[in-house]
Amino acid sequence: MTTTHVKLEMRNITMEFPGVKALDDVTLTVRAGEIHAICGENGAGKSTLMKVLSGVYPHGTYQGDVVLDGEVVEFKDLKSSEHAGVVIIHQELALIPELSVTENIFLGNEVVSKGLIDWDEARVRTLDLLARVGLEVDPATPIKRLGVGQQQLVEIAKALSKDVKLLILDEPTSALNEEDSENLLELLRGFRAKGLTSIMISHKLNEIAAVADAVTIIRDGKTVERIDVTDGPLDEDRIIRGMVGRSLESRFPTHEPNIGEVFFEVNDWVVEDPALPGRLICKNASFNVRRGEIVGFAGLMGAGRTELVRSIFGRSYGVYRSGSVRMNGEEIHLPTVESAIEHGLAYVPEDRKTLGLNLLDTIRRTVVSARLGKIVRNKLVDDDAEFTAAEGYRKSLRIKTPSVNEGVVKLSGGNQQKVVLAKWMFTEPELLILDEPTRGIDVGAKYEIYALIQQLADSGRGVIVVSSELPELLGLADRIYTVCEGRITGELTKDQADQESLMRLMTTTSH
């Protein structure tokens, strides 16, 4: 974009919480009609900055000026910022599953005539909005019937309904598969062509490189750098350097695998959808894991990867139909999560906040929670053993916390994930299943988690990694299975696999 008109300027924003400066003299300049990316590690202050911009933190709680179209604005709440055309779409979608697309789009902003909601008019407007975001669904469809990608589009349509002039997207693609992500980015490009300004917070550097016109990097509450595309194409390494303040030689630790014999085998695994009897979510899946091996599972969202591993982990998903699991040559039965843990399986779920952690609990209690029996003496939980165990993991995994007595809710995403990993390492598993182990984690912490996964494999365990990020699987896994529509469609060794070959197998549908 060649326009020089500045849409938004945030000047010298400083925001203090009791005892800590979350933002320290941050400056952000966004030109009209550009896609502006904001990068930074978790805890860097990106979300805080966006909350200042959208009025969640009202004028008066921060120092500095927010200048929109050349005028200083003083938003007192979300409503007043929306009135000015600033609309934020949060990472966690704020749609109500039971309500229809139309109802969601106009929620809080209903089309009212003579005191009553005009549903006909609302529907007509919804159809128009959906056309603008390229979503072809009936406006009467309840949100719960839509996929995550479609829901994201509904959120954007909702933003458009508010006459948006500055669209803020917080990690818009973190829950989307590659195809939906690409669609979303394409949509953003389309908006840019029509002159809409967008701000995008993202961890995915390739996406930033693909769409952003400029990048502002924030570290520890301070602006580090603003990079413009006009200065040449965006360099991912430069962004990473800016974010972590050091150069990462490689995003993956170098690793020489030490792979043993096959010890875990799944044969002809068939599982039925718990909600729709008759619909199979795993169709004769067979795979194996060797000792010391990191096995990747690639697949598009909805392919059935998570469902497959969870149905094996104590049938915690779906209805078991047939198939067998063999461990160390013997068939084992895992009807409950408890039995799976006893047999040495561990499952780190994809969503640590809703599935992995009790956010009300402390670190030390969380660490021992998946195998309390280990530290129960005379029916009582041994507090000392609990402390010793938690303290051990705090040191070895370098969990950043003043004490293991702290609540897990106080930790950053990466440290929370380390606590979840500690919780499962404590169960002394032979096979660790990690579902999206680095989702929503910053680059520095990712590296640490990768190193940890490799260590676990080197100690003779088997590791399964389910990931939506192909570069992650390619960098980490020794062998990759591809999953599509509940079937295992391919198996590639590290040397055979690349993004194209994986993507081809991930989209192989058998009819």
Added chain:
Amino acid sequence: MKSLKALFGGDVRQFTMLFALIALLLFFQVATGGKVLTPSNMMNLINGNSYVLILAIGMVMVIVVGHIDLSVGSVAAVVGIIVALTIRDWGIPWWLGILIGIAVGLVIGLWQGWWVAYVGVPGFIATLAGMMFFRGLNQYIGKSNSVPVPEQIQWLGGGYLPEWGPNTGLNNSTLLLGIIAIAYVIWREFQLRHRAQRIGDQPNSALVVGMRVTVLVAVIVYVTYLYGTGRPGTSFPVPGVLLVLLIIGYHILTQRMALGRHIYAVGGNKAAAALSGVSTRRTYFFAMANMSVLAALAGIVFIGRSTSSGPFDGTNWELDAIAAVFIGGAAVSGGIGTVTGSIIGGLVMATLNNGLQLMGVGSDATQMIKGLVLLLAVAFDVYSKQQGKPSITGALIAALQRTKTSPEELAIVAANPEIEGQEAGLQTASSAGDTTHPKKDVPNGRNTTE
């Protein structure tokens, strides 16, 4: 001020309530011209409220797992009438009557637990049904009559410990209890010191230990004196002893045993608990069944206290128990709450009742005041949480500690704004875990939608 935290250990919120309770006692003591802290009044306070406090113990566990039990009053009533009638009409010994009563409570608990845990009826509904059903059953069995109970049960509900041994000027049973309590306080201090050495933690300074022991011992001595110097033949009341035993037992169960951990885990995040190998059904089942057993016990204690079982026993007890639990710091959404907190909450309510009554305030005004206290206590709690402050005392402590926060801590606090969405995430999880479909113990959020 910092030593205040060291003095009392971790849970500041509970100590806020404890201070409130002490302040309340002192206020009424002054306002009534010394009628509150007398042996006979303190005995009344225990005797007249022990059944609600027993219920609060069970209720806090039900509330922590994320349910509620409205049937406790009716269950207590139906058990009361069965105990009274079996003893009177079948001529069985009193202890067998009690055992039958407990067994009936267990059966009722299994019944309600089954509906909640295995059928998936929300506890609110299952026990609302139980509240109606068992009230009716009480009146059907007792033909709406009052039935007297034998002396032994009266002793259990309002009796005193025996007097024995040399004349010490105090009731010797009470004195013995006081000595045991003091011995425990000192023994625990040695344990703590020993433990700190073992795990390489910094032991508390001698000053802190000395102050803590002094305060606790002074309180115990005073309480022992108060209960030991009532009119001859009185002591620390029997239901009070029963209550103390239950508090100790359930405190250990909830804080130190695996089952207790499961209760907090399921209440805090059902899906995460299920994926950690915790059976949510078994946990629900236990909490509900246990509640009815304690309701049975409360019913027996109550008929002992009132010397007979009647058709309106236990009316509104569930509300008193629930109020005690919430004043004691439990969260409506589950996962938070302690046995000791709930007992303190119950004692706050009891002290209010008692003090206002002694001041000559009518029951109309007393109810209004109690209602407002409940509202304000929970509102204060909600407000504190929104502000990120645990409580007034907590805020004071934090303010004093703030000056020496380490850089490491700062980094963690700095990370906080980024993770504020968590509460929303939790809510999604619990709403996705549809309670009417217990088979879907593990809601599988986004991935299944296609």
